[in-house]
Amino acid sequence: MLTVVPxxxxxxxxxxxxxxxxxxxxxxxxxxxxLDVHWTDPQYLVPNWGTGMYPVLSxxxxxxxxxxxxxxxxxxxxxxxxxxxxSENRSGFVFEPESLQTKAGRKPxxxxxxxxxxxxxxxxxxxxxxxxxVPEKNDKPAKFASxxxxxxxxxxxxxxAGVSERDVASxxxxxxxxxxxxHYAPGTVQRSAATIRDRLSIQIxxxx
Numbered sequence: 001m002l003t004v005v006p007x008x009x010x011x012x013x014x015x016x017x018x019x020x021x022x023x024x025x026x027x028x029x030x031x032x033x034x035l036d037v038h039w040t041d042p043q044y045l046v047p048n049w050g051t052g053m054y055p056v057l058s059x060x061x062x063x064x065x066x067x068x069x070x071x072x073x074x075x076x077x078x079x080x081x082x083x084x085x086x087s088e089n090r091s092g093f094v095f096e097p098e099s100l101q102t103k104a105g106r107k108p109x110x111x112x113x114x115x116x117x118x119x120x121x122x123x124x125x126x127x128x129x130x131x132x133x134v135p136e137k138n139d140k141p142a143k144f145a146s147x148x149x150x151x152x153x154x155x156x157x158x159x160x161a162g163v164s165e166r167d168v169a170s171x172x173x174x175x176x177x178x179x180x181x182x183h184y185a186p187g188t189v190q191r192s193a194a195t196i197r198d199r200l201s202i203q204i205x206x207x208x
Contacts, residue, residue: 001021001126002018002022005018005125008121008124008125009098013098016095016096017098017121017125021122023037023081024147024150024154025077025153027057027078027081028078028154028155029151030147030151032115033063035093035095035115036093037057037094037095038094040090040091042060044063044093045057045058045060045063046058047074047094054073054074055074056071057073059173065173072171096112097118099113119146122145122150123144123146126145131145132144133146155171158171
C-alpha cells in the first residue's frame, strides 16, 4: 500500500500518508485514536517513556469507549515509528496527513482533516494497491483494505507471534478476552495445533 500512496494523494502529501499507514499497521489503534496521539497533551493519547522499564501509551478516560483511563504497552514497531521524529520536533499531534488540495494545485486549509474522510482515502489506497480482504462473491464487490483492516492486521501478527489472548485483548482494548478469541481464534487454533504436533513429535522421538 505504501508504494501507491503518491498516486492517490500526490507526491507532496505522500510522506504524511505513508507515516499514517505505518502508524495504523504498527499500533493496533483505531483510526480516530491514532489521530488523537499527541506528543505532550494528556487530554489525548500520549506516548510515555518515563513510567517504567518499558514505554506505554497513556489513554485518558474521555478517549476510551469504556470511559476508563488506562495505559497500554507501546508496541515495539510503533515505538520505532514514533522515534523517527527527533525529540526537538515532538510537539502537537503526531499524525497529520496532509490535505489533497495540493494535488489539485490548491492551497490547503488550516483545519485538521476529518476522520471519516481520511478513512475513505485509506480505503482508496487499499483499492489502488489491490489489497483484497474479502473477495468478490455472489455479485457482492470485493472489499479492499481499510484503516480498520490495518488495525486488525496488527492483532493478527501479535497472535501469530504467540502473544497471549489476554495481552492481545489489552493492547486492542477489547471489552473481554472473548472478543479477542472470537475475532482471532483461527490464528490461536493454528498456533495451538503447531505446539501440540511439536510436543507430540518430541515425545514420539523419545519413546521410539
